[in-house]
Amino acid sequence: MLESEVLSALIATIYDAALDPELWPVALEGIRDFVGGCAANFYWQDVSKENAGVFHCVGIELSYLEAYFQTYTKLNPLYPAAAFFTPGEVFGSDAVIPALEFKQTRFYREWMSPQGMVDSLAANLEKSVTSVAALAVIRGERDGMVDEEARRRMRLVVPHVLRASSIGHVVAEHIRGKAALTDALDRIAAAVFLVDAAGRTVFGNESAGVLLGSGKLLRNGPGGLVATDKVANRALHYALGASARGEAEFDLAGTVILLSSEPDQRWLAHVLPLTSGARQQSAFGHSAVAAVFVRKASLDVPSPLETMARLYRLTGSEVRVLHAIVDTGGVPDIAVALGISESTVRTHLKRPFEKTSTHRQVDLVKLVAAHASPFS
């Protein structure tokens, strides 16, 4: 096969690795064989020589890798000077240390020689103030010392490794950014659906998945999101249609849809048109036009009393009384429930009122409600 064809296939592998980092070992093998060497690695090293690490490596036995990190990171005579080359510039070990001198070093004698390694050439890929990431091809006895042909071939490959590595960063950054936003949405107690103009769900958070899984109130039909309740379904599709056309100035109460009106099973859906930012036309991706938030209108929320106790430094008996206010009601009822006198209840209440700067029971109840966390 022609060198150009071999090179083209190798470059393809390198960019595949940018999208799928698990392919780096395959790409490294290709680079090693194309340049001529017994090993290749993609590593980072602190300029201070204290630390080093390998991202990917082929042709070096694990025991030697471990020995490198334990003992030879500090002894490698190529560093720190090797870290000073401009990213992309190809250099052999002789650019840092004369070959004869290199062979005398303990690093060469104890780490390279026993593995049958005679020389190396490398290129820095990325530099920070304290560390450098680099690609190296290590030459074996069979390959001989680095020559002009090896340098030429390395120069053909390195620009692509550099570019692939920056593409990889951008892709990873995109995925990471998206994952963080998804994660934040997953923490919201309400089920969140993003819906496109045709009514299809383009995203659902964790709660949305659970809700769809139960299949009672909402399901994904061929034509999009379907509410089981017929009246609710009509209202839902009316609201989604209006969002898609961008015509309706919904008022908050108007967009609330009761998905189920069974006692103790009141589920509400809020339909919100999305801003133009999210509606931007994309070549192929579906564009969401509305967000649907679904949640149960119930009182079974995790109690925020623990949080309140900590924030307002409430004692055990004060928490008990506060809990009773929310759970039981007025002072006489509390006295009966807790088996204490009404005056004791009032005494216990005095401190929470002071500590929270409230004066009435109704304000205390509101305060407790305000401390409920916005997620499950």
Place this chain on the structure above:
Amino acid sequence: MTALDVSPKVISALIGAIYDCALDPSRWENALGEMVAAIECHNALLSLTDMRYDRLLLTRGFGMNQEWWQAFQDKHVPEVAAQLSAILASWPLDKPFVISRDMSPEMMRGAAYIEEGFAAEGMIDVLQCFLIGSPKRFAGLAFGRHRTQSLFGDREIELAELLIPHIRRAVTISDLLDVQALERTHFAAALDALRCAVLLTDASGKIIHANKSAGKMLRDATAIRDQRGILRATLAPAAAELSQAIKLAASEDFQIGKTGLAVGLSEDGSSPVLAHVLPLATGELRSRFGPAAVAVVFIRNREDARDNAELLAATFELTPAETRVLSCLLAGRSLAESASELRIGAATVKSHLDNIFGKTGVSRQQDLLLLASRLSPPAELI
């Protein structure tokens, strides 16, 4: 024996120019120019078509005579699209299609776009590369030769064959990033719709994302503020506590309960503003390069505690009279106070309240308050 006479150095640079377009699509013109030079042809056109709507999504050209191209598009696009679909049905995706070699005489005869269209620009041959051919979309790259040049030969076909996988991969990466960016916009919009403030930060509190409510809260600077990109609580004691909570959320081995670490941000005596700090589950994505969001901070808006009588009324189909009573009760009035304010009898108020209890399924005034606070919409209109 191969006809490919281009040096590996030139090939490497050419392929490099193609991948430069993956992150920066504005560089396609440059890459097409380099390909036109290497292939030794007249012009090149990269196009992306949405097959469902016969809509050109993207075109990038080099050496294209704009006036001619506009006229060509107006007249011949449906014809070309139909022929491309026909060819694609039986042609291997990786093989370039050369009009002068691969087109059957029957196809040639019916093709007005060749006789009229191409001739008008003096084009004598076209080498068509197929990049993506799915029912939904088509992506292709065409090179054209002028009558001052010869027909495409083995050399050009081999070179194109070599480049096709790279161009395809570059377009795919570009697409992937576009789709990811669109999804991110969606998620950000959903967070923006939330009434509560949502902030994503790294371990040092650096703000990586703030939703709309959070942006407003940062500008108000009463509870939180943006100190050179770092999230800070405005009050001094809360500032230390918030930084500490974020640090804890960031440390992977620290277990935080489902409701997160709560930090009070408001002064004693004012209505409470609370931050809930939670770790993000993206640990395996944390990397040496660039900051990663490790914590999410939710801050409930103070306005949440407002009167939700209207919303309750709409949800549970309360009558206007019942809504008025509910409104009074939610404002903290007693039954007697409500009666005198609404100028109705105490018995009437009591009967309205019983109806409200019946419709909402709760049996105590305290629960009505809690229900109202739960009903507060999670989102607001923008």
